[in-house]
Amino acid sequence: MADGFKIDQRHGKSRVRVSRVWRRINGGDLIVEWNVDVSLYSDCLPAFTSGDNSAIVATDSIKNTVYVKAKECGEVISMEGFAILLARHFSSFYPQVSAAEVRIVEKPWERVVVDGRPHTHGFKLGTEMHTTEVTVKKCGALSLSSGIQKLSLLKTTQSGFEGFVRDQYTLLPETRERMVATEVMSSWRYSFQHISQVPSKPFCFTQRFQDVKKIMADTFFGSSDMGVYSPSVQNTLYLMAKAVLNKYSDIASIHLRMPNLHFLPLKLSSKENPDMVKFADDVYLPIDEPHGTIEATLSRMQSRM
Known part of the structure; x- marks a missing residue:
């Protein structure tokens, strides 16, 4: 409540574009390109009501965290796995953040075939878009969906x-x-309701x-x-x-x-x-x-x- 009004708020960073290359995976390079949206549900009401920004996570920090976490993924990770990793970080690292929502759309780069053989480092743009939406609460509760467009x-x-x-x-x-x-x-x-229920590899x-x-x-x-x-x-x-x-x-x-x-x-x-x-x-x-x-x-x- 604020001045007799109910306020629902969140903040984050949208259209954070990041690409990650893993070198020499099964004989060739692997590339992904992701468009990432992050929303934080946090206790920063004074920022709205009195201009007190002390609890706001700067959207610049959110953007840079996406880049850092991509760098830290030394092994190949799925888009859903990366979204869970980000949402889990934001909801646990900041005490005032109660939940984090992450949406990602993957650009469909596909390996090209030359003379009947997959190219080691050549890719072409496909059509179908892979999407995901993940919400992780501080307690570990999880909502996870994937999708396809086009x-x-x-x-x-x-x-x-x-x-x-x-x-x-x-x-x-x-x-x-x-x-x-x-x-x-x-x-x-997916039916997973807690991050502990998400299967590890080989899923x-x-x-x-x-x-x-x-x-x-x-x-x-x-x-x-x-x-x-x-x-x-x-x-x-x-x-x-x-x-x-x-x-x-x-x-x-x-x-x-x-x-x-x-x-x-x-x-x-x-x-x-x-x-x-x-x-x-x-x-x-x-x-x-x-x-x-x-x-x-x-x-x-x-x-x-």
Whole structure:
């Protein structure tokens, strides 16, 4: 309370960009590039009410701590592991800080392949973004989630949309044959509730990220020869989420957001010539605005999310 008002406050540093290179790991260099946000929940109310800055952790100190902790990681560490390391440091090092929240987005540098062999020190920029959000309280309580952004998926067939609500404003025809494309944004929350519950090596969050991405893509596409029919983006989203939870018992919940990026079959016509050119499921107009938006969270019954 301050002067009869309730105040919720925190402070930190955003968009701290840091890159770490580990040399000669399994025959080649390894690089990561992270964009780090840190927020501290701390007892520094006098800074707001009376200009007393004695309890504020300077955001310059927060930024420099990110660099120092990256340097101290002599062994390869996952993005989630680094976020836990930072949050644990800030929540324990400063007496006035009750909790620290760390968000990181990883730039997707991928090793290049030259003449069929992985290059020892050459990388190219990929597309899918790996994300994490970690909160550690002074008592060690933990909230940990990982995610993916910009996972672009497309099928040229094996998709339809029928039986939906029709009213006086509906123009969309029903179909059992259409293209379907989306850019998946997903986050999944781990069941670990205390830093002591986080498995040590050989558990690897980076590999888990790759595995979850593969499960979602495999469920979307189906087998390489026959595929799998999608009656709606909603159904496909549910099957993707369910496949992840069925595979990994330590994931408590998963959220997916899947915009329906339209590919509209083209037909050229005019008033004088209504059948100028008819395309037979081969020429389309890509449309990403406006687009349908479908999202849902699938949780285990005991999940708090």
